[in-house]
Amino acid sequence: MDPFVFNTTHQIVFKPGASAMLGTLAGARLGRIVLLVTDRGIRKLGLCEPALESLKATGVEVAVFDAVEPDPSLSIVMSAVEFARQRGATGVIGMGGGSSLDVAKLVALLCGSNEDLNDAWGVGNARGPRLPLVLVPTTAGTGSEVTPVTIITVSGDEKRGVSSPILLPDMAILDADLTLGLPPFITAATGIDAMVHAIEAFASKNANNNPISKMLARYALRLLGANLRHAVDEGSDRSARGAMLLGSMLAGQAFANSPVAAVHALAYPIxxxxxxxxxxxxxxxxxxxxxxxxxxxxxxxxxxxxDPFPDLAAIKDDSERCAAFIDRLAELAVDVGLPTKLRDVGIREEDLGGLARDAMKQTRLLVNNPRDVTEIDALSIYQAAW
Incomplete structure (x- = not known):
């Protein structure tokens, strides 16, 4: 067995309604003044209110930064950092989708260490320390609450990441009640995202691919495959929502240690x-x-x-079972109502060459792919998807 390192979040709380107990669960470790990072949509839905009330009941002063947007920009991050510094934040909570959690990670890092973000980009460059950090996902997809990575848009379409175990939070709170109102489309897209994390983690060529990640990836796929359709169709089912949230977290733990590959590399330019x-x-x-x-x-x-499709166990030939697996994944996207062609989301055929060139910049991901990908290969894959 090859040597490996496995890092994950220090403490994970899985409980419906747990966010309303945030003061009891995490108030002491966050300190006297807490910054809650979220977006206006989450705030408008009132999802933050039980957590805020719980924190205030334990004597914690809370400031809310709710300006996070999808694919958060560097300016949003720095605004949140300045907001936290002005209020003397002693701890950070991220509540929302992956964007809010990513911003919260960087706020905790930059306010805790005062380091220059330009020195932290990349793998293993963040020095720390960071402020105490608690992450509360409201979608079942990114797994950001258990990953050491944050991705930010620095200028135009350019994205940069910070990857370091320092970014792993002190606590992740998985509260299925926060996901009950998630619209079907978002449920479907984030659910497929979580499945991709598990699939790519299991097959990753990365030297740190390990038995723990493989085990977690497989159990994640069982949960996600068994519950995604139902969560999309019956969004108020707390059991299905909880299973999706747990599956997303397990897939996050898997790919946090056995990194993703070409699916993500080709998805980022899109x-x-x-x-x-x-x-x-x-x-x-x-x-x-x-x-x-x-x-x-x-x-x-x-x-x-x-794992996601139990009936495929009856197929004994590996090549045939693999082909059936891929076909079923394609069918699943249709079943849960997602577009399946690049042309369906406004991408023109003449755009594919640029996407292929941009995909080749994702070297940190492409090196993990089971098969080497050239620019010509990337173009062919985009053409098949178009």
């Missing part, structure tokens, strides 16, 4: 250039990347095929 939600961007290219990889990864895909 999101960055055309502002397509990240989960949908992944879904659009997923079957086509897996078919490309199947020449070398059929065995890996065959191993996990029956």
């Amino acid at each position: 999101g960055g250039t055309f502002h397509i939600p990240h989960g949908l961007s992944n879904a659009l290219v997923l079957p086509h990347v897996l078919r490309f990889n199947a020449t070398v990864a059929a065995g890996s895909y065959a191993q996990i095929a029956a």
